[in-house]
Amino acid sequence: MYIHIFVTMRIEDEIKQEKFSSEYTKLLINLVYTGNRISFKTNEILKEKNLTLQQYNVLRILRGQHPDPATVNMIIDRMLDKMSNASRIVDKLEIKKLAQRTMNKEDKRCADVLITSKGLALLNELDEKVKVSEKSVIHLTIKEVKTLNDLLDKLRG
Amino acid sequence: MYIHIFVTMRIEDEIKQEKFSSEYTKLLINLVYTGNRISFKTNEILKEKNLTLQQYNVLRILRGQHPDPATVNMIIDRMLDKMSNASRIVDKLEIKKLAQRTMNKEDKRCADVLITSKGLALLNELDEKVKVSEKSVIHLTIKEVKTLNDLLDKLRG
DNA sequence: ACATAATATATGTATATACATATATTTGTA
DNA sequence: TACAAATATATGTATATACATATATTATGT
Numbered sequence: 001m002y003i004h005i006f007v008t009m010r011i012e013d014e015i016k017q018e019k020f021s022s023e024y025t026k027l028l029i030n031l032v033y034t035g036n037r038i039s040f041k042t043n044e045i046l047k048e049k050n051l052t053l054q055q056y057n058v059l060r061i062l063r064g065q066h067p068d069p070a071t072v073n074m075i076i077d078r079m080l081d082k083m084s085n086a087s088r089i090v091d092k093l094e095i096k097k098l099a100q101r102t103m104n105k106e107d108k109r110c111a112d113v114l115i116t117s118k119g120l121a122l123l124n125e126l127d128e129k130v131k132v133s134e135k136s137v138i139h140l141t142i143k144e145v146k147t148l149n150d151l152l153d154k155l156r157g
Numbered sequence: 158m159y160i161h162i163f164v165t166m167r168i169e170d171e172i173k174q175e176k177f178s179s180e181y182t183k184l185l186i187n188l189v190y191t192g193n194r195i196s197f198k199t200n201e202i203l204k205e206k207n208l209t210l211q212q213y214n215v216l217r218i219l220r221g222q223h224p225d226p227a228t229v230n231m232i233i234d235r236m237l238d239k240m241s242n243a244s245r246i247v248d249k250l251e252i253k254k255l256a257q258r259t260m261n262k263e264d265k266r267c268a269d270v271l272i273t274s275k276g277l278a279l280l281n282e283l284d285e286k287v288k289v290s291e292k293s294v295i296h297l298t299i300k301e302v303k304t305l306n307d308l309l310d311k312l313r314g
Numbered sequence: 315a316c317a318t319a320a321t322a323t324a325t326g327t328a329t330a331t332a333c334a335t336a337t338a339t340t341t342g343t344a
Numbered sequence: 345t346a347c348a349a350a351t352a353t354a355t356g357t358a359t360a361t362a363c364a365t366a367t368a369t370t371a372t373g374t
Contacts, residue, residue: 010310023302024291028195030309035188037313044186072323085361087324092360103337109369130357134181137314145180148308152187153167155305156194157296209330229353242331244354249330266339266352 015020017114041137045129047121050096056126058089062099062115065122069112071104198294202286206279207253211236213283215246219256219272220280226269228261255279 011030039053046056061078062070075086090113093099098119104110115123138145169183196210203213218235219227232243247270252257255276261267273279295302 011306022288022292023299023306024295025288027295027302027309028192028199029293029305031188031192032196034309034313035185035192038185056361071289073321085324085363087322088360091324104322107322107370111323124189131179133183134185135179138181138184138312140308140312142180144308144311145184148305148312149169149180149184149187151297151301151305152184152191154301155192155295155297211330228353242333242354244352245330248354261352264340264352268353 001042038134038137041133045126045133049126050128051122052092054089055092055098057120058086059093059098059115059123062093062113063120066115066120069102069104069114071110071112073110075113093119181299195259195291195294198290199287206283208279208283211246212249212255215243216255216272216276216280217271218251219250220277223277224273226259226261226271228267228269230267231232232270250276 011026011033018025036078042056043053046053051059056081061075064078065074072086072090075090079086090099090111094101097116100114100116102113102114104112140148200210200215214236215232218232222231229243229247231284232247236243245257246254247268251258255273257271257273258268259271261269267298297305
């Protein structure tokens with residue numbers, strides 16, 4: 001017989017830190033820690049398909065544009081981690097035939113990046129799995145999720 | 158004359174995504190994006206001192222134990238990113254003379270890790286700067302920060 | 315038109331990271 | 345006691361990342 005007890009575990013206990021110098025410091029740590037926790041679960045699903053989280057996100061950006069192409073600059077603009085190297089992520093997607101680069105006719109500096117049908121199919125396959133996993137790892141009511149989203153939006157000012 | 162207008166910017170607008178498939182998906186992206194945003198600011202401060210965010214966090218874990226030593230295992234347990242390589246982060250801290258390893262007398266497998274006085278001084282120097290920076294980048298009242306912390310704690314279940 | 319600045323992307327390089335595996339030591343057990 | 349399992353840490357290796365710089369193209373000012 002298994003008994004599951006879900007209790008709210010404070011971040012202090014979770015990472016065994018006595019106390020934080022301020023609620024603000026605690027928030028940063030809480031954000032990063034919680035983000036990592038959820039990402040980790042998603043990552044496990046992506047690993048089966050040989051995708052990194054970054055590649056997955058870029059692929060979703062490309063799908064958002066489809067059937068129009070995106071440019072590398074557009075991808076950088078929409079990526080979660082602005083510092084990372086969009087060009088080389090597109091390289092990886094191209095190698096896997098999930099995306100394709102073509103030269104932009106109007107501006108030869110730009111590379112048009114298009115998701116392939118293989119890319120679309122892969123995302124399609126992943127969508128439901130990822131959604132279910134995310135939902136199962138987030139122990140909140142839909143109302144709380146909305147509050148959280150609003151607070152995070154406000155946080156960034 | 159400068160006029161600052163702070164408006165709440167939804168994550169949809171921020172990363173220019175039309176809509177999310179669910180509030181849960183939005184939350185994951187919102188968390189990672191917001192965490193990155195705050196980390197980025199902190200990182201800028203740390204860069205001046207030639208520290209990575211990870212090294213900084215480990216250093217703070219060591220200070221939390223001081224004057225007792227920590228072990229590498231203890232560090233892994235308390236790190237935000239469980240996947241990363243605590244042993245090699247300690248390597249880096251040792252090279253910079255910010256921490257020191259000695260062999261544990263009771264259990265020769267364990268490495269006792271102690272923050273040095275140089276390490277303590279560096280943290281001391283950074284504390285205030287980091288706190289001010291974090292506070293300035295988090296556009297929330299203290300009450301909202303607390304709500305956010307509580308929600309994140311609950312999220313993890 | 316021409317030089318210069320700005321823009322979009324790619325690439326070189328050092329470092330960091332994830333993951334698998336190796337090594338050393340301790341614990342449990344027959 | 346001897347031997348397998350567990351534990352703590354370190355290390356090899358492939359890949360990812362950050363940052364600086366290079367290259368190609370387009371926009372701008374005179």
